[in-house]
Amino acid sequence: MPLRRCIAVIGVALVVALSSLPSDAAGAPSHDPAKFVKWLGDEAIAILSTPNATPEERKERYRDLLDRGFAVDTIARFVLGRHWRAATSEQRAQYRRLFREYVLDTYAERLEGYAGQTFEILKAVPLNDVDTIVRTEIRQPNGPPIRVDYRVRQRSEAFKVIDVQVEGVSLITTQRSEFNSIIARDGIDGLLELLREYGPDVVKPK
Numbered sequence: 001m002p003l004r005r006c007i008a009v010i011g012v013a014l015v016v017a018l019s020s021l022p023s024d025a026a027g028a029p030s031h032d033p034a035k036f037v038k039w040l041g042d043e044a045i046a047i048l049s050t051p052n053a054t055p056e057e058r059k060e061r062y063r064d065l066l067d068r069g070f071a072v073d074t075i076a077r078f079v080l081g082r083h084w085r086a087a088t089s090e091q092r093a094q095y096r097r098l099f100r101e102y103v104l105d106t107y108a109e110r111l112e113g114y115a116g117q118t119f120e121i122l123k124a125v126p127l128n129d130v131d132t133i134v135r136t137e138i139r140q141p142n143g144p145p146i147r148v149d150y151r152v153r154q155r156s157e158a159f160k161v162i163d164v165q166v167e168g169v170s171l172i173t174t175q176r177s178e179f180n181s182i183i184a185r186d187g188i189d190g191l192l193e194l195l196r197e198y199g200p201d202v203v204k205p206k
Helices: 003-019 033-048 055-069 072-080 089-111 171-201
Strands: 118-126 131-139 146-155 158-166
Touching: 033 055, 033 118, 033 131, 033 146, 033 158, 055 089, 072 089, 072 158, 072 171, 089 171, 158 171
Parallel strands: none
Antiparallel strands: 118 131, 131 146, 146 158
């Protein structure tokens, strides 16, 4: 499942999180990963509900939510995999910036696609001292439910999402495979050029 499809589902999950759970936190919860995932949904729906906001204004607020809720640098480095070590410092800096914009553009676009789905947090399953899987389900008006699991990591007093699995398919593992294919064909500079040129549509056949 391509990253674009995964983030489409994630965006819907964040938007509809508000629909099934009461709001009880003004800021990001620091002791409950399930409430943290729900908080992300509250924030997303607040952005969508801002009256008279332009798409660019909403995108800036999505950028802030992405930075607060997702470990973007950790995800970016994992996705590049072994190529991270081979990249120059300049390539790494460009890649971090472009990857962040790539995720943001797709995330912002797909958040606009809410169409009556409902969202339920099923349970939180601790994996170790710092990581927890928050299992959720999106229920669609005309289709089967979609399972979305968030891997949440606690860092000091804050949580960050480090991976999302849609129907068992890992976002970061899928994206690493896609980027590896591009780098094998065009090199790291080729990947950077595609990210600059195509943004969310980076993975295109030749």
